[in-house]
Amino acid sequence: MIHATGRVLVSDLREHVGRTVSVSGWVNTLRLLSKVQFVVVRDHTGMVQVTHQRGGDSDAVEAALQGLTPESAVRVTGRVADNPIVKLHGLEIIPETVEALSRAETPLPIDEHTGLEHRLDWRFLDVRRRPAAQLLFAVQTTLEQGMREYAYGQGCTEMHTPKLMGTASESGAEVFELGYFGRSAYLAQSPQFFKQMAIAAGIDKVFEIGPVFRAEPSFTSRHATEFTGVDVELAWIDGVEDVMAFEERMLAHAIARVVDAHGEAILELLGVEVTAPTVPFPRITMAEAQQILRAQGWDPQGVKEDLDPEGERRIAAHIREQTGHEWVFVTHYPTSIRPFYHMRPPDSPGVTLSFDLLWKGLEVTTGAQREHRYDVLVKQAEEKGLRPEPMQDYLNCFRYGCPPHGGLGMGLGRVLMVLLGFDSIREATFLFRGPNRLTP
Incomplete structure (x- = not known):
């Protein structure tokens, strides 16, 4: 027997026609006839037919x-042969040895007809x-790599903030x-306070990708109790516009990277054309958005201060109709519906210098310019009914010279959900966590 050196990926087999190679993967299908055995082996790069005459x-x-x-997990060593009859790239492997590394039990607990919730119970098999x-x-x-590239290029320092908080x-x-x-x-619900501490520590621009926890009993397609947040905080800004400009350019850069690396595969496998x-x-x-929506019959009582999911979808559809753009900053x-630390413009104290970013009608980001003046911050906290004492560590950051700053928090799963055309954030996560799901 000729010994093959190392593992060859299925996607590279065309380069090895006529040679003996070793392929490792899982048995995709078996067709064991009386005179010939056909086994399709799958690795993460593709599938190949193994053909053996009994x-x-x-x-x-x-x-x-x-x-x-x-x-079953197998290692097949054999000669790569051209065979135009074979549907899988016109190639097959004529095996010399077959090693069953780990035999799978039968029957499998899921198949192609299994619903999402049960597939999540067996997520490793599903993936x-x-x-x-x-x-x-x-x-x-690739998306994270693109975001980091842009952030690093803008002088951001990547931070890892605590996920345990004392208050x-x-x-x-x-x-x-x-x-x-x-x-x-x-x-931690958010790295918000810790990002601001880093700004007060003289770290000019802060960037973090990490876990975020929300004890929301929400059973929607877009909520999770643990998700990955993309957080940015920028010091010495001139206004909230600086934060929005940073985000839109970061997203444009990162999504362009995805299009280059995976655009064809996304279209082929998911039917979604990413641009x-x-x-x-x-x-x-927000005032303009509400005026437009109410003219369409949304919120007939005129009492909603925030946009509900229907309002977000409608305003995004309106903007797309008017501009052709899938994204919009509200x-x-x-x-009344924003945290105490969002800055309020002096000429309009009833609103905040804040934004949400919607993509195809789904909110993917919340951001704002922060209030950096200690006395104003304490006053706004008290107006919200918050006592300063439990937040003293946070408030101390503003007592000794804190620069103007602002930032954003983005849900990575929501961005992926829209990007890939998934109906639920459950599909945009490896192991989803929600009110009814703590396993696997």
Whole structure:
């Protein structure tokens, strides 16, 4: 027997026609006929047919193939041969040895007809068996790489902030409380306060990709109790426009990277044509958005201060109709529905210098210019009914010279969900966490 050196990926087999190679992967399908055995082996780059003419009782390869089951992990060593009849790239492997590394039990717990919730129970099998699911993680990697490239190019320092907090951030609602050496600790809802501490520490521009926890009992297609946040904080800004400009350029850069690396695969496997957005994105104030929506019959009582999901979809559709753009910044949210640390313009104290970014009608980002003046910040906290004492560590950052700054928090899963045309954030996450799901 000729020994192959190292593992060859299925996608590289064309370069090895006529040679003996070793391929490792999973059994995709088996067709074990009376005279010939066909086994399709799949790795993360593609599938190849293994073709073996039965040799009888003393045929070790025949016996090995006969003992396989779908999804068994195997290593096949054999000669790569051209065969134009074979649908899989006109190639096949004529095996010399077949090693069952791990035999899969039968029957499998999921198949192509299994619904999403049950597939999530067996997520490792779900991802392994579906190239479209594996594509998600390749796209996620490229998207994050593109965001980091842009952030680094703008002089950002990547930070890793604590996920354990001694006091509940912001209002204290929607936080997970846990025991911590005889007292309570809380999982961070956001790296917000820590990002601002980094700004006060003289780190000019802050960037983080990390876990975020929200104890929201929400059972929607867009909520999760743990998700990956993309957070940015920028010092010495002239206004909130600087933050929006940073984000739109970062997204345009990162999505262009995805188009270059995965655009064809996304179209082939998911039927979605991804295009890099042009900048600048359209902007519209909350007041303007509400006026447009109410003229269409939204919120007939005229009482909603915030946009509900229907309002977000409608205003995004309106902007797309008017401008052809899928993205829109909705700005100047009312003070009543924004945190105490959002800056308020002196000539219009009823609104905040804040924004949400919508993509195809889904909110993917919230951002704002922060209030950096200690006395104003304390006053705004008290107006919201918050006592300064539990937040003293945070407030101290503003007592000794804090620069004007602003930032944003983006949900990575939501961006991927829209990018890839998924119906639910559950599909845009490896292992989803929600009110009813803590496993696997």
